[in-house]
Amino acid sequence: MKKQSRLLIALVLVTMLVGLFPLNASAANPFLPLWERVPDGEPRVFTDPETGEERLYVYGSHDSRISGYCGPDHVVWSAPVNDPNNWRYDGEAFHVDQLNGANYVDRDGVTKQLIVDVDANLRVMLYAPDVVYHPENKKYYMYVFVDGMWHVNPDPPAGLNRRRHPMFVVSSDSPAGPFRDPKFVTLAFDPAVLVDTAKNEDGKSRVYLYYTPEETRNLYACELDPDDMATILPDTLHYPLLETGQAPKNTMPDWVAPFHMFEGSSIRKVGDTYLLAYCRAVRATQTATTGISEIGWAYSDNPFGDPAQGSPWTFGGVVVDNRGEQVADPYTGALGTYTFTGGNVHGGMAEVNGQWYQIFHRSTNISSKRQAMAEPFNLRFVDGKPVIDQVELTSQGFEIDGLDPFKEQYAGYACYILPASGAASPQFFSQNNDASLNFDPNAPRNDWYPVMNIRNRSWLGYKYFNFGAGVAGAGQIKLVLTLLEKAAGTVNIYVGDPKTKFSDPEQPKTLIGTMELNGAGSAAHTVAAIVDKEKLVGKKGIYLEFLSERSGEICQINKLQFKLDAVAGITAPEVLDTVNDETISYGVSVSNLADTNLFEITAKFDSENLAYEDSVLELPDSDNAQFLGAPAYDPDTGVYKATVVKLQQGALFDYSELTKLLTVNFTPKAAIADAAEVSAELLSFEYQQIQEDGVDAAPAYAALEPSRAATAVTTHKRFDFNNDGKINMSDISLIVYNYYLSKTGDDGWDRARPFDANRDGFVNVVDILIICSYFN
Numbered sequence: 001m002k003k004q005s006r007l008l009i010a011l012v013l014v015t016m017l018v019g020l021f022p023l024n025a026s027a028a029n030p031f032l033p034l035w036e037r038v039p040d041g042e043p044r045v046f047t048d049p050e051t052g053e054e055r056l057y058v059y060g061s062h063d064s065r066i067s068g069y070c071g072p073d074h075v076v077w078s079a080p081v082n083d084p085n086n087w088r089y090d091g092e093a094f095h096v097d098q099l100n101g102a103n104y105v106d107r108d109g110v111t112k113q114l115i116v117d118v119d120a121n122l123r124v125m126l127y128a129p130d131v132v133y134h135p136e137n138k139k140y141y142m143y144v145f146v147d148g149m150w151h152v153n154p155d156p157p158a159g160l161n162r163r164r165h166p167m168f169v170v171s172s173d174s175p176a177g178p179f180r181d182p183k184f185v186t187l188a189f190d191p192a193v194l195v196d197t198a199k200n201e202d203g204k205s206r207v208y209l210y211y212t213p214e215e216t217r218n219l220y221a222c223e224l225d226p227d228d229m230a231t232i233l234p235d236t237l238h239y240p241l242l243e244t245g246q247a248p249k250n251t252m253p254d255w256v257a258p259f260h261m262f263e264g265s266s267i268r269k270v271g272d273t274y275l276l277a278y279c280r281a282v283r284a285t286q287t288a289t290t291g292i293s294e295i296g297w298a299y300s301d302n303p304f305g306d307p308a309q310g311s312p313w314t315f316g317g318v319v320v321d322n323r324g325e326q327v328a329d330p331y332t333g334a335l336g337t338y339t340f341t342g343g344n345v346h347g348g349m350a351e352v353n354g355q356w357y358q359i360f361h362r363s364t365n366i367s368s369k370r371q372a373m374a375e376p377f378n379l380r381f382v383d384g385k386p387v388i389d390q391v392e393l394t395s396q397g398f399e400i401d402g403l404d405p406f407k408e409q410y411a412g413y414a415c416y417i418l419p420a421s422g423a424a425s426p427q428f429f430s431q432n433n434d435a436s437l438n439f440d441p442n443a444p445r446n447d448w449y450p451v452m453n454i455r456n457r458s459w460l461g462y463k464y465f466n467f468g469a470g471v472a473g474a475g476q477i478k479l480v481l482t483l484l485e486k487a488a489g490t491v492n493i494y495v496g497d498p499k500t501k502f503s504d505p506e507q508p509k510t511l512i513g514t515m516e517l518n519g520a521g522s523a524a525h526t527v528a529a530i531v532d533k534e535k536l537v538g539k540k541g542i543y544l545e546f547l548s549e550r551s552g553e554i555c556q557i558n559k560l561q562f563k564l565d566a567v568a569g570i571t572a573p574e575v576l577d578t579v580n581d582e583t584i585s586y587g588v589s590v591s592n593l594a595d596t597n598l599f600e601i602t603a604k605f606d607s608e609n610l611a612y613e614d615s616v617l618e619l620p621d622s623d624n625a626q627f628l629g630a631p632a633y634d635p636d637t638g639v640y641k642a643t644v645v646k647l648q649q650g651a652l653f654d655y656s657e658l659t660k661l662l663t664v665n666f667t668p669k670a671a672i673a674d675a676a677e678v679s680a681e682l683l684s685f686e687y688q689q690i691q692e693d694g695v696d697a698a699p700a701y702a703a704l705e706p707s708r709a710a711t712a713v714t715t716h717k718r719f720d721f722n723n724d725g726k727i728n729m730s731d732i733s734l735i736v737y738n739y740y741l742s743k744t745g746d747d748g749w750d751r752a753r754p755f756d757a758n759r760d761g762f763v764n765v766v767d768i769l770i771i772c773s774y775f776n
Helices: 002-020 729-739 749-755 765-772
Strands: 042-047 054-059 073-080 087-095 103-105 111-113 130-134 139-147 166-172 180-187 189-199 205-212 220-224 250-252 261-270 273-280 294-300 314-321 349-352 355-362 371-377 379-382 385-388 416-418 451-454 458-466 476-485 488-496 509-518 525-531 539-547 555-565 569-577 584-591 593-596 598-605 610-617 625-627 639-646 653-655 659-668 677-688 710-714
Touching: 042 130, 042 349, 042 355, 054 130, 087 139, 103 180, 130 189, 130 205, 139 189, 205 261, 261 349, 273 314, 294 385, 314 355, 314 371, 314 385, 451 458, 458 555, 476 509, 488 525, 569 598, 569 677, 584 598, 584 677, 593 598, 593 677, 598 659, 610 625, 610 639, 639 659, 729 749, 729 765
Parallel strands: 189 261
Antiparallel strands: 042 054, 054 073, 073 087, 103 111, 130 139, 139 166, 166 180, 189 205, 205 220, 261 273, 273 294, 294 314, 349 355, 355 371, 379 385, 416 458, 451 555, 458 539, 476 525, 476 555, 488 509, 488 539, 509 525, 569 584, 584 659, 593 653, 598 639, 598 677, 610 659, 625 639, 677 710
């Protein structure tokens, strides 16, 4: 009964802990899962109140509707600042329903109640928010506004704009929300807020609000009362440069050159310099735009760019353009072709571990499904003035050293597409455009987010993969595509060097391989092609050109991965169990083993602390293999030797992926102590082919890296993971915080394996309950 009570208590605690730590997500560019759609991203570094850990939080709109920009909710994602690829869903922070009945002041000065009725298609949706923390108030504040309030009662006089954008501020004790208690601020949109290091006469941090009215698309700025974070302080409003009758407060960037201010401002302070990022659009008139895809920036030494307080705003340039870059059309030679689908843009800057990033969004060619992007940039000061060079649109996101080419990557990370627009442009899938949209991060998904509409003369490019020092020695490199074929065609594979700076000309591309598509098959499958590995050294751009006789779609591509088709590689004995009162097991694995039906393993184990028990062949029954005689073990030297043979004549071993060959089991000797170190060393792996006439083919030896030849093991009591001599919730917390829901095949499975108590290849609540039964 006591044991059952302990299990029940442990289960309750585990359930609470698991609920606090949702499933993680990690990606490149876009940096959130490809089914998620968070444009207008405002990045903020805050301290997680639950853990004390600094995290990067991203707040934005949520394209959660079937069609149309934005939706009725704001969701939050965050990542540790020391691991900005490990994104966590923190839940819904705010919903427009909370504004139903909220008071706002209309243009006529009358206080009215906001009516939220999404079902009636009044289009009351939430657009781009911003979030700040006020250190004296010790609260987080989210600035939200609704868009699409039409037919407001009573209707305004004829000729006046009938739209309303009431802006509110809501607050929370947590950066992830939920945010509550709406207070009306003003009629405006695209709020940007700065809690300054400068203090007012009462010793409280000053707060500045930047916003854009729908009617003018100009930028206004004012100071807010830090006590309620909602009231605009008298005589603090600053107007756009083109406003008349407001001088000397006409100080804010306008839509004319050089600023070309459009919307989507974001404000930061670096040292004593104020940095203003915004959506930049070159316009001939106030309403006619030619592109709204650039993140422009300006700077001043005061929050209003007011010459009376210091210096005016100075245009700094462009940070990034979500249209990519202009190149020559590969078939016509025409100049000025952009390399990505352009669209509206909005986002903010953040410094993470000393590196600055611009957060923004890209379009996906499918309705309004926009995805969060990140590009690193170099912010530096020259003669006291900030300098930011324009950066490329890349596939890297926070993986600024380049993507791992030997890891499976989504085709949707492409940052270079041709043609970039029109009916023949490749399209990026995020979710089905129907009523089944699902933004629950825990929902089951089929992991199919392909690049679609790939046609004759389509291009996909990836900047950049990092091949490091390259691959030396024997073997080949293959590019493997996971795809769905629609028609026969050819895929030409090119490589290109990275540009040193954005203004450099387009880098030449070198053909390194060709892949043929036969157009067969209605199911997803893989197609591979050998590429020239000599060209794959360091950071490289990879480009795929598609050619076909068909005018329509050729294929859809979901993933791509480079694979080393090399000589066999043997993995040193890995620890499967390290308890000092039961069997200690070692596993031996191999990869790229082919064209053989016999192999011999030689290893050396710690004969002083371990007594050999037996060996178990781990290969599947379908392999029809067995030990050739009993494995030999010398108890004096610890040398172990086992030979495995394929019984079926003409059948060969064929393991391209890492495959477990056998497990060697030992019983600890009586003298072994807690936290004792026992060793295992792989000496050799020889494989050969026994031909039908009984003649041996020439033996071959597996590649054996010295760094992986030996394994040192520290023994411990079963399930005492932190080696403190006790099995308690401290050990359980290691699972919940680090390894919960890890499974065989994950990158970190080697570290998670000891927590798989029932050895089913999956760390879940069953393992936690088993470990709880050992509590002492």
